[in-house]
Amino acid sequence: MKKLIDFLSSLHFSLWLLIILSVWFTWAVVLTTTCYYEIFQQMNNYLMPDWLSVSHGKSPLIRFRFFGLCAVAAALGINLIFCS
Amino acid sequence: MVKTSTNIATGSFSFTHFEESPWPSMLFSSVTSFSTGKPDENTFQTAAWHHRGRNYLILGAICFLISEYSGMIWCQQGWGTSGTGAMFFPIPLVLLYLMIAFHIPGRNENAARIRSLLGGLSGVFLLTMTMIRSLL
Numbered sequence: 001m002k003k004l005i006d007f008l009s010s011l012h013f014s015l016w017l018l019i020i021l022s023v024w025f026t027w028a029v030v031l032t033t034t035c036y037y038e039i040f041q042q043m044n045n046y047l048m049p050d051w052l053s054v055s056h057g058k059s060p061l062i063r064f065r066f067f068g069l070c071a072v073a074a075a076l077g078i079n080l081i082f083c084s
Numbered sequence: 085m086v087k088t089s090t091n092i093a094t095g096s097f098s099f100t101h102f103e104e105s106p107w108p109s110m111l112f113s114s115v116t117s118f119s120t121g122k123p124d125e126n127t128f129q130t131a132a133w134h135h136r137g138r139n140y141l142i143l144g145a146i147c148f149l150i151s152e153y154s155g156m157i158w159c160q161q162g163w164g165t166s167g168t169g170a171m172f173f174p175i176p177l178v179l180l181y182l183m184i185a186f187h188i189p190g191r192n193e194n195a196a197r198i199r200s201l202l203g204g205l206s207g208v209f210l211l212t213m214t215m216i217r218s219l220l
Contacts, residue, residue: 011189018187022180028173029216044172 009082017076024069036062105151107210110144113137114207117200134196137203144206145182152179174213181209 007013032040039062043051052063116137152175185202188195 011187015184015187015189018180018184022177022184025173025177025180029177032171032173040173 005082008078011083014076014079014083017072017079020072021069021076024065024072028065031061031065106144106147107207109140109147110210111207113140113144114204116140117204117206134200137200141182141185141203141206144210145186148178148182148210171217174217178210178213181206 028040031037036059039059043062051066114137117134181202185199185206188199188202
């Protein structure tokens with residue numbers, strides 16, 4: 001248990017999460033230069049809970065990106081709680 | 085140009101100008117980090133310059149966060165939505181870059197070199213992301 005807590009609160013864990021998040025957002029920048037630009041623009045007009053219910057949220061790639069982002073952000077939040 | 089409420093409403097004065105506020109401190113931090121020399125040289129002068137670079141980087145990060153918060157308030161007031169939507173993504177990258185620069189683990193020479201390199205490239209990264217954002 002102590003090892004798990006040490007891992008969750010470690011600086012290395014937060015560094016890797018930050019790198020993954022950076023890659024995730026870089027991927028989003030690349031997507032906006034392709035045909036997904038309009039989808040991201042439309043998402044800006046809706047609240048977050050509606051992102052997956054309206055038509056543009058049905059794209060599997062956008063769903064994967066969104067849930068991946070939520071998962072990494074949640075892990076970063078856990079890291080923040082344990083290290084503080 | 086006089087900043088009137090009409091100018092604000094028409095978007096001629098955009099909140100994106102606030103995002104230029106961290107440029108001076110981050111660029112100065114970059115210059116300081118690069119002009120210091122080897123970060124592993126354990127002299128008093130070198131350490132002082134590295135602390136100066138780090139402090140200006142923190143100042144730039146604070147200015148950056150304040151400018152982003154002012155942008156959120158700006159959008160909430162309905163004064164403009166410039167920089168939102170698909171153009172938003174390069175901005176979190178700047179924040180993540182700063183977080184990585186402040187979270188390099190280790191106290192050895194390699195960690196100090198990486199910290200110095202990331203601090204030195206911070207201003208360049210900010211300018212690059214601003215340019216990419218303007219191209220989107």
